[in-house]
Amino acid sequence: PIAIRLEDYRPPDWLVDTVHLDIDLHPTEARVIATLKMRPNPDADGARAIVLDGDELKLSRITLDGKTLDPRAYVATPERLTIPRPPSGPITLEIETLLNPSTNTQLMGLYQSNGIYCTQCEAEGFRRITYFPDRPDVMAVYTTRIEADKAAAPILLANGNMTESGDIDNGRHFAVWHDPFPKPSYLFAMVGGDLAFIEDTFRTMSGRDVALKIYVEHGKAHLCDYAMDSLKRSMRWDEEVFGREYDLDIFMIVAVADFNMGAMENKGLNIFNDKYVLASPETATDADYASIEAIVAHEYFHNWTGNRITCRDWFQLCLKEGLTVFRDQEFSADQRSAALERIGDVRNLRAIQFTEDSGPLAHPVRPSMYREINNFYTPTIYEKGAEIIRMLRVMIGREDFRRGMDLYFDRHDGDAATIEQFIACFAEASKRDLTHFSQWYSQAGTPHVAAEGQWNAEAKTYRLDLVQNTLPTPGQPSKEPQVIPLAVALFDEQGRAMKTDEHLIVLDRASQSVEFRNIKSRPVLSINREFSAPIVLRTNATEEDTQVLAAHDTDSFNRWQAIQTLAMKWLVAHVRGAEANTAAPLLDALKNVLADRKLAPAFVAQALAMPTEGDIAGEIAKNVDPDAIFRARKALRGTLSEELRASLQAAYDTYAASRGPFNPDAKSAGERALKNAALDLLAANGDAKAIALAARQFADADNMTDRMAALAALMPHDIPEREQAFKALYDRFENDPLVIDKWLTMQAMVPEAATFDRIKALTEHKAFSFKNPNRVRALIGAFAGNPSQFNRPDGAGYRYLTETAVAIDPQNPQLAARLMGAFKTWRRLEPGRAAAAEAALKAVAKAPNLSRDLADIVGRALA
Numbered sequence: 001p002i003a004i005r006l007e008d009y010r011p012p013d014w015l016v017d018t019v020h021l022d023i024d025l026h027p028t029e030a031r032v033i034a035t036l037k038m039r040p041n042p043d044a045d046g047a048r049a050i051v052l053d054g055d056e057l058k059l060s061r062i063t064l065d066g067k068t069l070d071p072r073a074y075v076a077t078p079e080r081l082t083i084p085r086p087p088s089g090p091i092t093l094e095i096e097t098l099l100n101p102s103t104n105t106q107l108m109g110l111y112q113s114n115g116i117y118c119t120q121c122e123a124e125g126f127r128r129i130t131y132f133p134d135r136p137d138v139m140a141v142y143t144t145r146i147e148a149d150k151a152a153a154p155i156l157l158a159n160g161n162m163t164e165s166g167d168i169d170n171g172r173h174f175a176v177w178h179d180p181f182p183k184p185s186y187l188f189a190m191v192g193g194d195l196a197f198i199e200d201t202f203r204t205m206s207g208r209d210v211a212l213k214i215y216v217e218h219g220k221a222h223l224c225d226y227a228m229d230s231l232k233r234s235m236r237w238d239e240e241v242f243g244r245e246y247d248l249d250i251f252m253i254v255a256v257a258d259f260n261m262g263a264m265e266n267k268g269l270n271i272f273n274d275k276y277v278l279a280s281p282e283t284a285t286d287a288d289y290a291s292i293e294a295i296v297a298h299e300y301f302h303n304w305t306g307n308r309i310t311c312r313d314w315f316q317l318c319l320k321e322g323l324t325v326f327r328d329q330e331f332s333a334d335q336r337s338a339a340l341e342r343i344g345d346v347r348n349l350r351a352i353q354f355t356e357d358s359g360p361l362a363h364p365v366r367p368s369m370y371r372e373i374n375n376f377y378t379p380t381i382y383e384k385g386a387e388i389i390r391m392l393r394v395m396i397g398r399e400d401f402r403r404g405m406d407l408y409f410d411r412h413d414g415d416a417a418t419i420e421q422f423i424a425c426f427a428e429a430s431k432r433d434l435t436h437f438s439q440w441y442s443q444a445g446t447p448h449v450a451a452e453g454q455w456n457a458e459a460k461t462y463r464l465d466l467v468q469n470t471l472p473t474p475g476q477p478s479k480e481p482q483v484i485p486l487a488v489a490l491f492d493e494q495g496r497a498m499k500t501d502e503h504l505i506v507l508d509r510a511s512q513s514v515e516f517r518n519i520k521s522r523p524v525l526s527i528n529r530e531f532s533a534p535i536v537l538r539t540n541a542t543e544e545d546t547q548v549l550a551a552h553d554t555d556s557f558n559r560w561q562a563i564q565t566l567a568m569k570w571l572v573a574h575v576r577g578a579e580a581n582t583a584a585p586l587l588d589a590l591k592n593v594l595a596d597r598k599l600a601p602a603f604v605a606q607a608l609a610m611p612t613e614g615d616i617a618g619e620i621a622k623n624v625d626p627d628a629i630f631r632a633r634k635a636l637r638g639t640l641s642e643e644l645r646a647s648l649q650a651a652y653d654t655y656a657a658s659r660g661p662f663n664p665d666a667k668s669a670g671e672r673a674l675k676n677a678a679l680d681l682l683a684a685n686g687d688a689k690a691i692a693l694a695a696r697q698f699a700d701a702d703n704m705t706d707r708m709a710a711l712a713a714l715m716p717h718d719i720p721e722r723e724q725a726f727k728a729l730y731d732r733f734e735n736d737p738l739v740i741d742k743w744l745t746m747q748a749m750v751p752e753a754a755t756f757d758r759i760k761a762l763t764e765h766k767a768f769s770f771k772n773p774n775r776v777r778a779l780i781g782a783f784a785g786n787p788s789q790f791n792r793p794d795g796a797g798y799r800y801l802t803e804t805a806v807a808i809d810p811q812n813p814q815l816a817a818r819l820m821g822a823f824k825t826w827r828r829l830e831p832g833r834a835a836a837a838e839a840a841l842k843a844v845a846k847a848p849n850l851s852r853d854l855a856d857i858v859g860r861a862l863a
């Protein structure tokens with residue numbers, strides 16, 4: 001695939017002012033007539049040829065200013081429509097294309113999901129509908145007329161407000177939608193089908209009433225209430241916190257079963273994966289409820305950060321995605337618990353982004369080159385992008401941050417903007433030079449920071465020496481120092497906060513020292529509080545220091561971090577063969593936390609959740625042996641199970657007893673989380689009483705959270721109770737695909753050699769289909785996330801994954817490429833496994849006719 005470079009950006013030669021789409025829906029022969037009012041771009045100096053993008057398109061007709069275009073005046077291929085010598089002034093083009101939605105298995109452009117017509121255009125799917133300058137800096141006003149068989153598609157939706165609808169003869173009908181806000185083509189959407197819906201209204205801060213509708217397949221309307229509630233809370237929150245009001249008369253969400261990702265923010269017509277809309281206590285876990293809330297909010301927030309202000313080009317993707325993730329994280333923090341949200345977000349960042357940043361797929365938050373843009377919807381663009389904005393707020397303070405956001409909305413409303421323009425707003429609002437800070441966008445890799453403190457008893461000073469270093473990443477062999485905001489506090493050895501003047505240290509050189517004065521006793525350092533910067537931190541803290549923080553740090557994040565640090569120390573020592581080392585400091589810390597009635601149960605649950613196998617592999621970083629890691633983690637959990645039995649049982653009993661009707665709110669979810677974390681550890685050794693307890697909870701549960709937690713506790717053990725539970729889950733929910741996904745995932749996670757055969761058998765099961773992305777991710781994606789089994793020493797896991805990806809590729813390249821994300825850490829494996837992974841990747845690279853998506857990912861994974 002050819003390289004697209006940021007430095008090659010040129011403004012479009014032609015602009016499109018209005019688009020009129022006339023779509024005649026049909027399963028195999030849908031007809032699209034696009035009428036484009038175009039004019040030369042006064043800001044461009046390039047050639048004046050008209051070059052429109054296409055992808056697998058079939059042109060049936062074209063007119064220019066009402067006259068059929070002479071075949072010698074244009075060239076049409078499936079990928080491009082070129083008019084080499086168009087008139088010099090404004091023109092109207094009418095382009096007719098014919099599509100086959102029923103065979104569109106890529107799920108890009110116009111396709112059918114369970115008979116429902118829907119579209120997905122980001123990033124480059126609009127060109128699968130009609131020829132168009134399919135780039136985000138071409139913004140136009142769209143009017144969409146949809147016509148369809150009324151029985152097959154009684155509901156016809158598109159962006160904007162509906163302006164007209166009616167019946168025509170032959171049982172057909174139509175609807176016209178007009179979106180007054182100019183938008184790029186990637187935000188276009190339409191839907192047609194026989195759908196159920198729920199509706200509500202929202203009164204905006206200026207007093208306008210907005211109709212809210214959520215459309216789903218028939219029989220699912222009763223599962224939409226939580227999504228609707230999340231939507232209304234998001235709309236209110238964006239008004240209160242960012243001053244952003246909704247702008248159309250209607251806001252719609254449509255949920256479909258076949259979708260390549262989570263959801264899509266099309267203007268006024270969000271299209272969602274079923275998984276992030278449908279919920280009932282019976283079928284959705286607390287984690288599902290939290291994701292629905294976060295994703296509904298995320299897509300809604302895009303209305304301002306993404307739609308009203310969009311991206312000039314795809315290199316600026318983090319402009320909308322990093323910012324919108326930041327906004328949805330803030331929303332969840334406000335709706336639930338800020339401390340717990342931060343712990344969860346950092347856990348996720350380390351699991352998915354730090355791993356990416358340390359391997360062959362590392363890339364800057366704003367890349368300077370890509371070959372397939374769909375491969376850049378990554379944790380780096382999204383999660384690290386959000387971290388940069390959080391750091392910016394820490395650096396300039398909340399007030400200037402808000403003023404910078406206001407300025408951005410004010411100045412760039414209606415624009416296709418760049419990162420530079422965004423940062424300039426904050427530089428102006430805070431009167432600061434943010435040039436060096438902006439390097440976070442261009443330099444890849446996670447900085448490692450060493451913080452070493454020395455207390456001088458005589459001088460009563462505490463000197464903190466800070467050193468930063470970022471390892472090379474592909475294409476960036478040497479790195480510059482980053483601007484790293486470090487929130488700091490000092491405690492005495494009894495855990496009392498010391499009064500110090502310095503709270504925020506900005507490390508912006510390779511090394512620097514800070515001195516605290518008037519420090520009368522040896523301090524304990526709490527640094528990178530609230531995870532103020534996305535870095536890997538090493539300190540010279542003693543184990544006693546870490547215990548002080550684990551017991552007393554007033555920053556919940558760092559208190560949780562201290563406990564993780566104690567656990568990690570034990571785990572790494574164990575992986576390296578030091579089996580005799582004591583877990584006493586960790587056990588003390590956990591006993592403390594379990595006994596502390598003032599702590600939120602959700603926090604205690606997070607403290608009990610030991611570092612994952614992936615976390616440990618990241619810490620070890622080189623020569624990783626997944627089996628040794630698995631054994632160490634199992635041994636630690638076994639020790640906790642033995643040593644904390646009484647307090648775990650007490651925690652379990654407390655929250656098992658306080659059960660009322662299911663409520664998905666944060667407080668109830670936190671109580672369930674603690675109860676289930678306790679159950680998980682109680683059962684970690686396979687103790688017969690604990691297994692019986694888990695089996696009983698599975699059987700008696702009145703909600704999916706408790707049911708899945710019980711199954712997760714049984715899952716690591718090769719016992720009949722586990723197999724009975726798998727069977728019971730299937731029998732009860734065989735007609736509910738979203739629960740079937742949980743059933744598939746849990747089986748794919750079993751840490752036993754037999755899992756490999758189980759996976760292969762499950763692909764033949766009638767509940768499974770390679771055509772549905774949710775099923776594939778639930779089974780194959782989860783297997784790729786099973787560290788000990790995907791990384792089987794014989795390499796069979798690698799081969800299976802790559803062969804599966806190659807088989808899926810012709811049908812759905814995006815899905816195939818996503819699966820390959822499992823190889824982002826292959827280079828840190830021990831030599832035997834690394835060789836097997838490399839061989840599997842090389843076999844893919846040699847396969848014929850790879851999609852651009854798969855070829856790009858494999859090429860980079862091997863580079």
Ligand code: B3K
Nearest residue numbers: 122123263264265374377
């Ligand atoms: N913007 C979409 C993602 C589109 C992915 C295209 N491959 C969803 C989101 O981030 O909100």
Ligand code: ZN
Nearest residue numbers: 298302321324
């Ligand atoms: Zn987004």
